[in-house]
Amino acid sequence: MSTRNGAGAAAGNDLDGRVAIVTGAGAQGEGIGNGRAAAALLGGAGAKVVLVDLSQDRLAATEDLLRDNGSDFISIVADVSSEAGCRRIVESAIRQWGRVDVLVNNVGVVGPAESVVDIDPVAWDKLFRVNVTSVMLMSKFCIPPMRAAHGGSIVNVSSLAGALTHPRPAYATTKGAILSLTRSMASRHGPEGIRVNAIAPGTVYTPMVQAEGLSEEARAARAAILPLRTEGTGWDVGEAVLYLAGPRSRWVTGITLTVDGGFSADLRMSNAATVTPG
Numbered sequence: 161m162s163t164r165n166g167a168g169a170a171a172g173n174d175l176d177g178r179v180a181i182v183t184g185a186g187a188q189g190e191g192i193g194n195g196r197a198a199a200a201l202l203g204g205a206g207a208k209v210v211l212v213d214l215s216q217d218r219l220a221a222t223e224d225l226l227r228d229n230g231s232d233f234i235s236i237v238a239d240v241s242s243e244a245g246c247r248r249i250v251e252s253a254i255r256q257w258g259r260v261d262v263l264v265n266n267v268g269v270v271g272p273a274e275s276v277v278d279i280d281p282v283a284w285d286k287l288f289r290v291n292v293t294s295v296m297l298m299s300k301f302c303i304p305p306m307r308a309a310h311g312g313s314i315v316n317v318s319s320l321a322g323a324l325t326h327p328r329p330a331y332a333t334t335k336g337a338i339l340s341l342t343r344s345m346a347s348r349h350g351p352e353g354i355r356v357n358a359i360a361p362g363t364v365y366t367p368m369v370q371a372e373g374l375s376e377e378a379r380a381a382r383a384a385i386l387p388l389r390t391e392g393t394g395w396d397v398g399e400a401v402l403y404l405a406g407p408r409s410r411w412v413t414g415i416t417l418t419v420d421g422g423f424s425a426d427l428r429m430s431n432a433a434t435v436t437p438g
């Protein structure tokens with residue numbers, strides 16, 4: 161097994177001494193959200209983690225996970241749709257540890273359900289502010305220290321809603337915008353040593369989904385249609401974040417890593433079957 165450039169090395173503390181910011185690192189209750197799982201896995205790989213959420217209550221169970229695996233962390237209550245909030249988050253990381261190596265833009269809310277005919281334009285703008293502008297604002301403050309260190313990794317959490325579609329047009333559009341922004345930033349900041357990638361999770365079972373009241377039957381039915389026949393969790397998304405954040409993906413930038421139990425692959429196969437002779 162090659163260990164050149166770090167690839168192929170034993171799994172372990174890939175992120176020792178690195179500083180990672182995870183937005184939306186909390187979740188309602190004790191369930192495992194994508195940000196909570198990512199924060200715990202980054203901490204487990206040796207990173208010092210800056211946990212960001214709207215309230216301290218939401219961060220408590222994430223802090224417990226990080227304490228359990230002996231990770232260094234600080235918690236910051238901030239709203240990433242505010243420029244001042246994003247500036248304060250990055251300044252706190254620099255004040256605490258003097259660097260920022262990884263930024264995980266995980267905050268995302270589903271927002272209004274209405275069609276473009278009925279949606280309130282103010283609610284549309286608000287969703288863009290939370291889901292998309294936050295990615296720009298956090299990156300705006302993280303890139304200068306990354307650039308100075310000639311290294312950094314930004315991971316943006318999009319969704320199959322952006323890569324494929326979603327019945328809520330506002331959500332679908334914000335998640336699609338994240339994918340375009342990811343590619344543009346990857347191209348622009350690659351020469352500065354900064355990688356930028358996105359993750360498109362399928363429907364994983366997180367506290368956000370739990371709060372929407374999904375029944376046990378509906379969960380089983382969702383899993384049964386997947387090629388892998390298994391429900392995804394926040395840990396599956398967290399593992400993808402860990403890979404894109406760390407040195408094992410050193411030659412990967414501008415991609416969308418789909419984490420969906422095969423859902424989108426199956427969709428393409430079904431479509432192909434309708435046009436393939438025989």
Ligand SMILES: NC(=O)c1ccc[n+]([C@@H]2O[C@H](COP(=O)([O-])OP(=O)(O)OC[C@H]3O[C@@H](n4cnc5c(N)ncnc54)[C@H](O)[C@@H]3O)[C@@H](O)[C@H]2O)c1
Pocket residue numbers: 183184185186187188192193194195212213214215218238239240241266267268269290317318319320360361362363364365366367368369394
């Ligand atoms: N759960 C899924 O099935 C699924 C599927 C595809 C993509 N995603 C994406 O994954 C990400 C996380 O989803 P989740 O299901 O783990 O969500 P979650 O609601 O369980 O956790 C997200 C956290 O973000 C925080 N947050 C919301 N707005 C914020 C703001 N303005 N500033 C700071 N923190 C804020 C919330 O308080 C919450 O604790 C989102 O971007 C979501 O769109 C989720």
